[in-house]
Amino acid sequence: MAKELIKGNEAVIKGALLAGCDAFYGYPITPASEIAHAAAKYFPLAGKPFLQAESEIAAIQMCYGASGGGSRVMTASSGPGLSLKMEGISYSCGSELPIVIVDIMRGGPGLGNIAPEQSDYNQIVKGGGHGNYKVLVLAPNSAQEMCDLTMLAFHLADKYRNPVVVLTDGFTGQMMEPVEFPYPNPGDFKKHHWAAMATPETRDSIINSIYLDPYELQEHNEKLQKKYAEMEKNEVRFEEYMIADAEVVGISYGTVSRVMFTAVDVARNKGIKAGMLRPITLFPFPKDKLIELANFDRVKAFLVSEMSNGQMVDDVRLATHFKKPIYFFGTMGGVVPQVEQLAQEFEKIIKT
């Protein structure tokens, strides 16, 4: 282990290389650019390609190429860039290619601004591209997790032959915190039998998302759905805080979960039994945990807070089957909820 005070965006790249990432293809955009900067600095030192692509579209397609050849590969961007990458994400899901995509969310819609928002939730978690696809979505809330979850993303991408998105907001990308970096585990870097690696053994490999016959394409889709069901079974990750006796449960991810964490403390000091559930995976969503909480008599309500118009809150509603009231506190445009605001929301909810 080696400890360093480092920006989340830079921790992504160090983690990626320690996870055996073979190539980085990206396009600059604030507030994600430090990821490309760090990649440009470190990938050549490790003898690995870094290339600034001509566009976001090209960057994800370059990843498609590298992944099709069996390499671990990544790209990084922010909302407007992700909108452009949707074509490549859909194709990568169709062709079942492991690619790690980092999205450092900023304010939208349109050019919006570069302040932190969480308004890419729907386009990433629900799928902004065409087709019946899903991507695994990991949601770090600290610089340490920017490293750890990026490393996990490579592992999961390979495990499921599927793109994995590391989804967070501008603050988590820009924030510096101490990060402990592990040592690389060479055993983790396997070559893929399915890839077209330009070798005699893989000469018959094909990377493909076209199935002309409707029944064949249906079969392909059914296979994909089974894979997504496996992810739902195996990969749900979340963090609980003060939840054992909580009467009102806060739910948030990314930077807002850090605010929520402090707000729980503030509410507890006022005698309110608040707690927090933080989804670490947004797909798969911690549905079982939520319905379990909703079924407890002591749990009176949920408080969802996001830097969006309420995108994750829909998933909470579905998961809890509307069994308990769900309150929503959202901010937009780059405004970050404040501790006091969330603490007040807890107080209001308990009094109603």
Next chain:
Amino acid sequence: MAKDILTKPKAFYDNFHRKPDQNKQDTHYCPGCGHGILHKMIAEAIDDFEIADRTIMISPVGCSVFVYYYFDTGNLQVAHGRAPAVATGYKRTHPEAIVISYQGDGDLAAIGGNNILQAANRGENITFFFVNNAIYGMTGGQMAPTTLLGQKTMTSPYGRKAEREGYPMRVLELLSSLEAPTYLERVALTDAKHLMKARAAVRKAIKTQIDGKGFSLIEVLSACPSGWRMTPTDAVAWISEKMEKTFPVGVYKDVIKDRKPNTWTRMLEKVPFEKYHEILELTGEPMEIEADMSSVLDIYKNPEILIAGFGGQGVLLLGQFLAEAGMRHCWNSSWIPSYGPEMRGGTANCHVKISEKRIGSPIVAKPSILIAMNLPSLDKFEPLLKPGGLLIYNTTMISRAPSRNDIEILPIPATKMADQLESLRVANMVVAGAIQEKTKLFDEIILKDCLNTVVKHKNFIPLNLQAIDKGKEYVENFGK
């Protein structure tokens, strides 16, 4: 085509097993289509160079989307127009592979126009075959960028007009103005003489890549009898009589001889994993101690610090320095900057939290310590300071006195003191010294050692140390 199939090159599958229909022997192309001829030329070249085991065919959308039915090589089927990007991503991770991108005119010249232009401009060591048949074949005969003036298509039913749809795009002429491409030739699949030239061009383009000499693209004028609504014979005649007028055949660029072998192969030298921590600058063992804040006055414990000033006053660096020091005491610490355009000129600020407990929100909404390096910062942030909190403000840049009377105030001429050290840049470290003397938060040896991490140019460290001492001294004597 029957005769061709009997003499199938080895780079074709014997049996087109990936083809979904019952006929596994014939291609899916229409009678008289140029694709089959070009496929065969490519397959023969792959045979002759004995590269099938390391060849990757890239087939994007168009009639040739099913290239993988036929070529017994690695195959990547890709999105419309994106073949150059996919090929680039592939080739850079597999420099030893022979990557062949096979694209039509809608694909390469319209939706993927930027992708081919940029791959050419980077001089990617990849071979491109660009089939120009002046029409979208697969989607049912719509207008392409290369559709001739007057040519009728489903989306130019009255004939292409320059005033409405512009002129046919000459891709080779465009690409030949770039420095990087190595070999560019336009050929036509018409009579025996032209076919011979085409065959030679196909081989030369693949050889260019094998030799690592960079980007090559062969534009192939090719018949689409179905799309043009002509007989195969008339279609070939139309190429010679009409298409070649707009798209003259010939070599547009050939600098193969001038390019050194492997100039463009970008071989990768993989570094062993054992070296990764060294590469990632993670091998240093910075000095640290396990400290607690028990001896620190309550008001300075677990500080929430807001630092603000002009860009260039070292505001962000001061924050990093304090956060680094927090980490080196084995406490939790966080630093968030204001980021983006406002940093470049204008005011900058950062939020620092140092805490013995886990840090929730990293945002400092109500600072317990405020550092104001200029007047706008004092104006903006003074009201936010916690009652009883500490305000340190730079009197060189701020002429007015603070307005709050429920806070602790430490005025310090930081910029002036830095100037006396002959570097305005160390005003931030003067303040760091003042904070340390005032709060006694840090172990001084550890604090000063943090300069080794945050100061990029090591020869500035002595100056920064002096600045810290100056700041400390000032506070020691303040009010005496």
